[in-house]
Amino acid sequence: MQKKMMILGASALQIPAIQKAKELGFQIILVDYDENAPGFPLADVKLVVSTLDQEEVYRQALIYQPDVVITSTSDGPVRTAAYVNERLGKTPDLSYEDSLCATIKSYMRDRLKENGVPIPAYYAVHDFEELKKAVGELKGYCIVKPADNAGSRGVVLVDVRNSGGQAADSKKEVTDLIEIDNDKLKEIYEYSKSNSRNGIVMAEEFMTGAEVSVESMTVNGETTIVTITDKFITPPPYFVELGHSQPSELPEDIKTAIRKVTLQAVKAIRLQNGPSHTEIKVTESGPKIVEIAARLGGDFITSKLVPLSTGVDMVGSSVLLAAGEKTDLTSRWERGSAIRFISGIPGIIKRIVVVEDIHALEGLEEFVLYKKAGDVINGTKSSNDRLGYVIASGKTAREATDTAIKALKFIHIDMEEE
Incomplete structure (x- = not known):
């Protein structure tokens, strides 16, 4: 009899x-x-159901009786998959309780803190008054973000030194605090809360330093780190990922410390089988966890960059693992890969021109546009605001990155004000 796999997200x-x-x-x-x-x-059975509706997905699973329920690159469905697999009586690769710690930032911070994993100072707040108190405890300079979302949605830097909520030079000392601008702070609170599925907002210490993600796979409780990815983020106050490069160009001693913290975090969330994507800031006091996710890295990190830079098929390995099959995580080569996203200023796209010479760029693997003339752009406040991307490969991460940046110059976005 043909086996069935329910995949959450299409x-x-x-x-x-x-x-x-x-x-x-x-x-x-x-x-x-x-x-x-x-x-x-590509579906044999198509179910138009929210992947976050645990009870409805479970009801559908009782009807179709899948052998396993998985997701690939989305945070929220990790909980749903864990919930449904448990209800179906299947041995979970991540229990439902542990899935909360891999998807909800307040649970995540608590679990990591309990296990001695390096993290920033943090507060989970349930209303505006709690946020004001937390901002004061964090000396008026902190990140405010949803406890339950991803893709940089609702993430803002708060700096009460600069007329309430404006970004400042992150290298400066936090001194001469001014009175909190309640209106601006409340606007930020409402923005983050509106992006939080459970209504909880996090206020966290603002960490400075290089940011990376670590792409890993755990098999029977043993974790293999496949590669470390350098990340490139928009300036404050919003933190949207505009690029990734592999392998990381950080010094070896720092990468060793990053691997150690990653393994601590994976162990803390009790992942038994499956991929993980761990985001880390390299602070002056060492690597600290930004977030850990029990899923593959999005933004084509694991589906395209990892195969180009290492030859490892993490997507295929995650499916094989879910199916109870053996996986091969052995790197086949050491090369470089990079993705750079296209961003735009607020307004309406007047036209998009792609110079034909882009096709002749050596090392350019792919370029894709999400938007078209007439689309309204809100700037770059979340990953949904990006206009497209280019992917490149090379002998090294630097070579791949240079090619990707060069490719962006062949794509011209003409904007007009709304």
Whole structure:
């Protein structure tokens, strides 16, 4: 009898996992709230259901009886998959309780703190008054973000030294605090809360230093770190990822420290089998965890950059692991890869011109545009605001990055004010 795999999410980022599951001969049951999700044409069974609706997904699982329920690159569905697998009586690779610690930042911070993993100072706040108190405790210079979301949605730097909520030079000492501008701070609170699925907002110490992500796979409780990715973020007050490069160009001693902290974090969330994506800031006092996710890295980090830089198929390995098959995480080569996203200023896209010479760039692997003429752009406040991307490869991370940056110069976005 053909085995069945229920995959939560049918977005473009999930398609590599869907394709791999089909190659393995699974009947594919796809779940997504968007009836036009690009992965749905690959489905044997198409279910237009929110991947966050645990009870409805469970009800559908009782009907279709999948052998396993998985997700690929999305945070919220990690909880749903854990919940449904437990309710179906399957041995979970991540328990539902532990899935909360891998997806909800307040739970995550508590679990990491309990296990002695380096993290920033933090407060989980439930109303505006609690936020004001937390901002005061953090000396008026902190990150405010949703406890339950991803993709930089609702993330803002608060600096009460500069007329309430404006960004300042992160290298300066926090001195001469001014009175909190209540209106601006409340606007930030409401923005973050509106992006938090559970209504909880986090206020955290603002960490400075290089930022990386660590791409790992855990098999029977043993974690293999495949690679470390350098991350490139927009300036404050919003923190949107505009690029990733592999392998990290940080010094070896720092990368050794990053690996140590990563393994501590994976152990703390009790992941038994599956991928993890750990974001880390390299502060003056050493690496500290920004977030850890029990899933593959998004932004094409694991689906495209990792294969280009290492030859490791992490997407395929995650599906094989979920299916109870053996995985091979051995690096086949050491090369470089990079992705750079296209950003725009607020307004309406007048036209997009791509210079034909872009196709002749050596090392350019792919470029994609999400937007078209007439689309309204809100600036770059979250990953949803990005206009497209380019991916490049090279002998080294630097070579791949240079090619990606060069490719961006061949793409011209003409804007007009709304």
